[in-house]
Amino acid sequence: MSRATVHDLLERNEIAALQQWLAEHQPHEIADELGRTDELHAVLLFRLLGKDEALAVFEELDPPEQQKVLAGLRDHSFRELVEAMDPDDRVRLLGESPAKFVNRVLVGLSPQERATTAALLGYPEGSVGRYMTPETVTLRQDLTASEALSRIHERGPDAETVYTLLVVDDRRHFIGTVSLRDLVLAPGQRRVSELADPERLRVRAGENAEDSARLMQDANLLDLPVVDSEERVLGLLTIDDAVELIEAADSEDIARQAAASPWSGHYMSVSVLQLARSRVVWLLLLIVAATLTVNVLQFFESTLEEVTTLALFVPLLIGTGGNAGAQAATASVRALAVGEVRTGDVLRVAWRECRVGLTLGVTLAVLGLGIGTAFVGVGVAATLAVSLVAVCGWAAMIGATMPLLAKRVSIDPAVISTPLVTTLVDATGLIIYFMVAKAFLGI
Template identity: 75%
Template structure:
C-alpha cells in the first residue's frame, strides 16, 4: 500500500484500512506522514496506534509536529504520551512550546519526571544540558566487575542507555568511562578502575550542543559524558540526539546560506505564507544591497557611453565573480562548522583563497580572451580577461573571510550567505572592471 493510498484512506476515513497501513510501516515512515498531514489528520492517525507504537512514532517527530499532535489529544492520552517520553526529548519539546503549554505539561507529570525535566530546562537553549539524558548508570570506581554488572541489572531498566557507563568517585567526579562490552567480557573479580578509559572526552552542560555533537562525530563515540562546573557527572549525550543536533544545525546553515530564515516542522505541512515569510526579509535586504550595483553603473555611465562594448560583458563578470565568492563562502562556512578552520586562521584562509581565486580567474581569462576577441576588439577582450583574474581573486578572498569575521564578531557565519556575498561582489567587481577599463583603454 503506497503513500498515495494512505491519503485516499484519510479522505474516506477508512479506519480498518488505516490501521492496516500503520501496522505495515515503520515508526519513522509513519512520523513522516504525520508531519505532512494537517493537525486533524495527524491526530487521527496517531490515535489509531497502540500505546507502545505511538510513543515510538512520537519520538520520531520534531518538536513542532509533536506539539501539533499533542494539541489534539484528550487529557489522559496527552499525559500518557508525555510521561513516557525521555526527559531530554520532553525538555526540547517544552523549550520550543508556548509558556502556558509548558506549565500545563509540567503540572501533569509525575514528581520524578517533572524534576528531571525542570532540571534540563534550566540549562541554556541549545546547550548540551538540554540534550543530555540524566537517566544513566554511573559506576563507582571501587566496584568489581561482578558488582558493577549487578548495578546495571538493577538500574538499567530506568536508563536510556547502558552501553557507555560513566565511572565516578565517591563525590560523583568523572574519572572515565567503561563500555558494557568490556564489563561483560571481563572476570567478575576484576576492578572497574582497572578497565576505565580515562581518555574519554567530556563536555560541560553549558557547552553548545552542536560542539558536543561534532566532538562525538570526530571521536566516533556512542555516548558523551556531560559534567557540571566541578566535573561531576550529570548525564550522557547519546548518538541519536547528537545526530539530531547536527541535522538541525546543518538545516539552519543551509537555510541561511540560501538567504532564508530557518523554520521548524515538515516542509510539506508549511503554508505558502510561512515559506514566503521565511524568505521575504532576506530578499528585501538583498534588494537594498543590490542598489550598490545600480549606483556603480550610474557612476561609470560616461565610461560605458565611450565604449559601449564593455556593457556586453557585465553579466559575465558579475556572474563569474558572484559564483566564485559563493563557492568560497560555502567552503568557509562548512570548514568552520566541522572545526577544520578557526577564526585565528583568518589571514591564512585569505591568502589561500586569494591564490585559488587567481588560479581560477586565469583559467577563465584564457577562455574569456578567446571569446572576447571574436566578439569585440582585442583591447576590450584583454580588459575582460584581466578583470576576470582580479575579480575571481577578490571574490574568493571576500567570500572566504567574511564568515570568519562574522564568527569572530559573534555572528552566525551562515548569515554571511552566498547570495549576500554574491550581491556585494557584484558591486565591487564592477568597480574593478571599469577602473581597469579606464586604465587599459585610456578613457
C-alpha cells in the same frame, strides 16, 4: 500503499485500511506521514497506533509535529505520552512550545519527572545540558565487575542507555567510563576502577550542544559524558541526539546560505505564509544591497557611453565573480562547521583562496580573450580578460574570509550567506571592471 493513498484513506476515513498500512510500516515512516498531514488527520492516524508503537512514532517526530499530535489528545492520553518521553526529548519539545503548552505538560507530569525536566530546562538554551540524558547507570569505582552487573540489572530498565557506564567516586566525581562489553568479559572480582578509562572525552553542561555533537562525530563516539564545573557526573549526550543536533545545525546553515531564515517542522506541513515570512526579510535586505550595483553603473555612466561594448560583458563579469565568491563562501562555512579552519586562520585562508580565484580567473580569461577578440576587438577583450582574473581573485578572497570574520565577532557564519557575498562582489567587481577599462582603453 503509496503516501498519496494514505492521504486518500485519511480523507475517506477508511480505518481498516489505515490500520493495515500502519502495521506494515516502521515508526520513522509513520512519523514522516504524520508530519505531512494537518492536525486533525495526524491525530486520527496517531490514535490508531498501539501504546508502545505510539511512543516509538512520537519520539521520531520533530517538536512542531509533536505539539500538533499532543494538541489533539485528551488529558489522560496527553499525560501518559509526555510522562513516557525521555527527559531530554521532553525538554526539546518544551523549548519550542508556547508557555500555555509548557504549563500543560509540566502539570501533567509526576513529581519526579517534573523535577528532572525542570533541571534540564535550567541549562542555557543551546547548551549540551539541555540535550543530555540524565537517565544513566553510574557505578562506584570500588564495585567489582559482578556487583556492577547486578547494579545494571537493577537500574538498567530505567536508563536510556547501558552501553556506556559512568564510573564515579562517593561524591559523583567523574572517574572514567567503562563499556558494557568490557564489564561482561572482565573477571567477576576485578574492580570497576581498574576497567575505567580516565582519559575519556567529556564536556561541561554549559558548553555548546552543536560543538559537543561535532566532537562526537570527529572522535567516533556513541555517547559523551556530561559533567558540571566540579567534574560531577550529570548525564550522557547520546548518538541519536548528536545526529539530530548536527542535522538541525546543517539545515539552519543551508537555509541561511540561501538567504532565508530557518523554520521548524516538516516542509509539507509548514504554511505558505510561514515559508514566505522566512524569506522576505532577506530579499528586502538584498534589494537594498543591490542598489550598490546600480550606483556603480550610474557613476561610470560616462565610461559606458564612450565604449558601449563594455556593457555587453557586465552580466558575464558580475555573474562569474558572484559565483566564485559563492563557491568560496560555501567552502569556508563548511570548513568552519566541521572544524577544519579556525578564525585565526583568516589570513591563510584569504591567501589560499586568492590564489585559487586567480587560477580560476586566468583559466576563464584565456577563453574570454579569444571570444572577445573575435567579436569586439583586442582592447575590450583584454579589458575583460584582466578583469576576470582580478574579479575572481577578489571574489574568492572576500567570499572565504567574510564567514571567518563573522565567526570572530560572534555572528553565525551562515548569516554571511551566498547571496550577500554575491551582491557585494557584484558591486566591487564592476568597480574593478571599469577601472581596468579606463587604464586599458584610455577613457
